[in-house]
Structures are given as structure tokens and as C-alpha cells.
Amino acid sequence: MRIDVMFDTVCPWCYVGKRRLALALAQRPGIVIDVRYHPFLLNPDMPVGGIDRAVYLERKFGGAHRARRVLEAVAMAAHGTAITFNFSAIRRMPNSVDSHRLLAVAARCGQTEDTLDAVFQAFFGEGRDIGTRAELDAIAAEVGLPEDQVAAEFARPDGVHDILTANGRAHALGINGVPSFVFNEAYSIAGAQEPDVLLRLIDLALETQVREPVTAT
Template sequence: MRIDVMFDTVCPWCFVGKRRLTQALARRPGVPLDLRYHPFLLNPDMPVGGIDRAVYLARKFGGTHRARRVLEAVSMASQGTGARFNFSAIRRMPNSVGSHRLLRVATECDRTDETLDAIFRAFFEEGRDIGDRAVLDDIAESVGLPMARVQAEFARPDGFTDVLTANARAHSMGINGVPSFVFSGSYAVAGAQEPDVLLRLIDLALETQVREPVTVS
């Protein structure tokens, strides 16, 4: 079964959603799985060097009080998933394109799951700037990615554009929020849904044969 996930590495709900998907899939062991992650940029106009986190939150949520309430909701939702958040440690809101490029290498090396977890932990638990190439290199080394391939990706002229193209493709599909999950090219749901909700869609995708499913490139 193919599952396409549209997400961003700076999206806390995506961290929660990934863990809830893992919990749902654990209840269907043995299911042949083709799990693919696709970039969706929450902040496509973010400067390459990022911006101050407090400034970002104030702009996005209209003030620190409202931002605090949203982040508290994320922390509450993460209970029982193993995802932890240390929002006070985050000083800079990064540009996430580089982290998506690192995940491209991870996918080629069949190390997507551990690499994505490492990126999420670095940002949300440790407050590290995942827009910084040195931080991304540290993450790559920590999960055993071949550094020559990482260097080749970041030297690739089309690498940045590829992420923007994937983001545009997600928008063209009608995706306007993340995480979004598409099961077998036919059944979609948005948001960090509870494992039971995801499990129902997994079962539906397993039970239903679709002759011409719509797939994500």
C-alpha cells in the first residue's frame, strides 16, 4: 500500500502526525508499505537564513499570547506519541528547503524514517537551526548518510528548485495544510489525525481496489 505524506520539517503538527501514523501502522503489521514524503513549504517566502523565532510567531499568530496557546495545544496533542517539544529552545525560525534536500538523500539511501525523526528532534527538542548546513551535516552523520552523497545534493544546481516544484505540485493537488496523508492514491485526510482515524483509512485502502488511482509524483 502506498501512502503519500505532504509535510514540512518545521511543522510541529507534522511531527505529531508522523508519530500517529507510525502508531496506526503498528496495528497492521505485515502490510507491504510504500511510504513517501513530499515537501510542503509552510513559509515559502522565508529568507534563506531564517528569521528570529519570536518575530515569526508574532507575525503568524498575531501576538505571543495566541502563539502560546497554539503551541500548548501541540504539546498536549503530542502526549502518548513520543514526540517532545521544547519550544523555548528555538531561537530562530529556519528556511526548511535544505532539510527537505537532505531527506531526498535519505530516501535514496533508504533512511527516510530515521533521518526525518532526527530532523524533527533537532529542531523541536534541541532548538537547533535546521536551516544551517552545518547542522544538517551533523544530522546526516548521526544517521549514517554517506557524506559524499549529501555534498553532491547540496552542490546540485536544481536541488533548491526541485523542492519548490514539489511544493507547487502539492498546492496544485488542493493541499493547503499539513500534514496531509493520501492512501493508495485515493483516500486523503489532512491534519495530525488520531491513530484510529488513520487506521480506518488504511483499512479502507487495503480493502478497496481502485482501477485508476490518482497518484503523487
């Protein structure tokens, strides 16, 4: 089964959604899964160097009180996923383009899951600025990505353009919020859904897949 996931590295709901998908898939251990992650930029106009986190929350949610309520809801949703959010440690809201470029390297190396978990943990658990090359290099080293391939990606002139193009493609498909999941290119759902909801979509996609006629050649 192919599962396409649209996500952003600075989206806490995407972190929760990734864990909930894993919990759902754990209930179907016999199926072969091909999970593909696709960039979606929640803040496409974010300055390259990011902005102060408090300023960002004020602008996005219209005040500290409303922002606190939203973040509390995310933290509550994380119960049962082994995620511990440390929002107070985050001092800067980063531009996420380069973190997606790091994940492009991880995908080529077959290390997407570990690298994405490390990026999420660095930002949401430790408050590290994942918009900086220094932090991304450190994360790459932590998960064992080849240093030369990471350097080559960040030296590639088209690297940023590729992420922006992928983001545009997601919007063209009608994706306007993340996480979004597409199962076998047929069934989609948005939001950090509970594992049982995702499991129903997984089963529906599997049932449809099994029922597809086999054409003799």
C-alpha cells in the same frame, strides 16, 4: 499499500502526524507499506537565513499569548507519541528548503524515517537551526548518510528548484495544509489525525485494493 505524506520539517503537527501514523500502522503489522514523503513549504517566502523565532510567532499568530496557546495545543496532542517538544529552545525559525534536500538524499539511501525523526528532534527537541548547512551535515552524520552524497546534493544547481517544484505540485493538487496523507492514491485526509482515524482510512484503502478485479493476461 502506498501512503503519500505531504509535510514540512518545521511543522510541529507533522511531527505528531508522523508518530500517529506509525501507531496506526503498528496495528496492521502484516501489510507491506510504502511511505513516500513530499515537501510542502509552510513559509515559502522565508529568507534563506531564517528569522528570529519570536518575530515569526508574532507575525504568524498575532501575539505571544495566541502563539503560546497554539504551541500548548501541539504539546498536548503529542501525549502518547513519545515526543517531547522544547519550543523554548528554538531561537530561529529556519528556511526549510535545505532540510528537504537532506531528506531527498535520505530517500535515495532508504533512510527517510530515521533522518526525518532526527531532523524533527534536532529542531523541536533541541532547538537547532536546521536551516544551516552545518546542522544538516551534523544530522546526516548522526544517522549515517553518505557524506559524499550529501555534499553532492548541496552542490547540485537544481536542488532548490526541485523542492520548490514539489511544493508547487502539492498546491496544484489542492493541498493547502500539512500534514496530509493520501492512501493508495485514492483516499486522503489532512491534519495530525488520531491513530484510529488514520486506521480507518488504511482499512478502507486495503478493502478497496483487495476488491479490485484481477484481469487475466
